[in-house]
Amino acid sequence: MNYMKFFGIVYLLIWHSGIKKINIFVVLFFLQMFIFISGYFYKEVYSEKPLRFIRNRIKSLYIPFVSYCSLFLILNNLFVYVGIYRENMYIPYTKFGHYFLRIVTLDPIGLMAGAMWFVSSLFVISILFCFINIALQKIASFNQTIKNIEYIRFLLIISFFLFGNFLSFKNYRLPLYLDISFVLMIFYYFGYLYKKYETKISMNIFFALAAFLTLFVCSKYGLPSIVQRKYINPPFILICGVTGIYLNLYLSKKCENFRNIALVQFAGRNTMAILALHFLAFKTVSIFIIFSQNLSLDFLSSFPFIKETNQYCRWAYAVSGLILPLLGVYVTNVIFSKSRTSFRKEIE
DSSP states (O other): OHHHHHHHHHHHHHHHHTOTTHHHHHTTTHHHHHHHHHHHTOOTHHHHOHHHHHHHHIIIIIHHHHHHHHHHHHHHHHHHHHTSSOGGGOOOGGGHHHHHHHHHTTOOOSSTTGGGHHHHHHHHHHHHHHHHHHHHHHHHHHOTTOOOOHHHHHHHHHHHHHHHHHHHHTTOOOGGGHHHHHHHHHHHHHHHHHHHHGGGSOOOHHHHHHHHHHHHHHTTTOOOBGGGTBOSOHHHHHHHHHHHHHHHHHHHHHTGGGTTOHHHHHHHHTHHHHHHHHHHHHHHHHHHHHHHTTOOGGGGGOSSSOTTOOHHHHHHHHHHHHHHHHHHHHHHHHHHHHHHHHHHHHHO
């Protein structure tokens, strides 16, 4: 799954860097793939011990979400001062409490935190899925005639999926990205099912090629924008998600012999940092372009990248979005590790 996460975060960077043709392809499925990966790690024990699951989700999703978004809120006016943000994005310090409250309630603030909406949605999806499982187990325990709750779970999640699409069609938006969560939860469920039946699902090159061709054809009919609630239609978002997931499962399985590649493993374990920091990392490339091409400093506020750049620069954006956050994580880990070692020596 580290390869799946690595591929997914690279697809995210390709999409946000505006790399032509490839970004049109990867946007069809990469968000559904991330949800699938999260569902893959859902354990049956969580339905019996939901507090354990909620604590894990708070630790792995909610706390990083609040931490990164709060950091960007604190730095907001500094970003305005140095030109990363435009002047109209200045926030009076008297309103910081209000914006922090929005962050605590899973509403990201500021351009640098723009990708964090996905963390909010993933948190809601995982908690909602756990509650569904708890409810179904309670029903099964009270009614002994219900032998298999899988059919009920499937119908419930399909109903949520269709309801989320209906809300999009009617232009209704729910708080906490709940409407998006209804649509994407089905891919969380697919990840959960795949974990249970992984050994029975074959990875076939012909199916993988068929998946690739399906995605290629779908790319000609439209591009979904999940954050804007534009799914094209229910079958479209479902087909793109399933075929994209299968294709990347196949590729990841083929990469098992190279599982010890340090960059892949490290990136797979730190996708949260890349997700949170890649927009800020993009600014280093923008600064280089501005000074190398004698552009106005006003271009620094271009988001997420300078649109007038060529495809080589777009790839530079993508690489910086991957490498710089990982470098930041590595340096931070080294500093904390040395600090703990020094602290232990002082105690001894």
